[in-house]
Amino acid sequence: MQRILIMSIMKRLFVLAISAGLVWVSAAAQEAAEQPAQTQQPQQRVETTEYVELQETMPEYPGGDEAMYEFLQQNIRYPKDYKTDDVERRTLCQVVIDKEGNITNARVLRSSGMESLDQEALRVIQLMPKWKPATRMGKPVLMKYMFAVRFH
Numbered sequence: 533m534q535r536i537l538i539m540s541i542m543k544r545l546f547v548l549a550i551s552a553g554l555v556w557v558s559a560a561a562q563e564a565a566e567q568p569a570q571t572q573q574p575q576q577r578v579e580t581t582e583y584v585e586l587q588e589t590m591p592e593y594p595g596g597d598e599a600m601y602e603f604l605q606q607n608i609r610y611p612k613d614y615k616t617d618d619v620e621r622r623t624l625c626q627v628v629i630d631k632e633g634n635i636t637n638a639r640v641l642r643s644s645g646m647e648s649l650d651q652e653a654l655r656v657i658q659l660m661p662k663w664k665p666a667t668r669m670g671k672p673v674l675m676k677y678m679f680a681v682r683f684h
Contacts, residue, residue: 591629591677592664600660604681607656611648614683621645621683623653631672633662644683653681 593600624642627635638657640650666675 588669589664589667591633591666591675594661594664597679600679601682603660604656607659608652608681608683610683611646611652613648614646621649622680623650623683624678624680625653625657626676626678627657629663629665629675629677631665631674633665633672635660635663641678649683652683656681 593603621644622642623640623644626637626639626641628637630636635657638654640654643650644653665672667673
């Protein structure tokens with residue numbers, strides 16, 4: 533009987549010790565997660581621009597999407613390491629069309645799988661003429677715009 537009582541007490545102590553350990557680990561993890569937020573210096577904003585998601589009109593390439601893809605195909609210079617293998621490759625790009633219609637902040641969102649093609653897509657995007665900017669309440673606004681550059 534005494535043996536059962538001792539086993540029962542040891543079992544409870546073991547469960548209590550495990551519970552206390554879990555609480556301690558959880559509290560330490562939470563403290564560690566909060567600590568970097570407290571010690572980080574506030575980041576300075578280089579750009580104080582707001583991008584619009586809801587707009588009256590979307591930005592538009594002069595002549596529309598068809599003209600844009602024609603421009604891209606006419607100006608793409610295929611890198612030497614690119615081999616035509618009947619596989620169409622695409623680089624998904626994002627740009628910001630500013631209030632004047634200029635392309636800024638061009639970047640690759642999804643790679644074609646070849647860095648040289650991604651770099652070529654960014655190069656050709658920088659050659660594009662001014663776009664018609666997006667508008668909101670009749671005024672031009674900044675807007676992020678995504679499209680794919682296709683390599684045949």
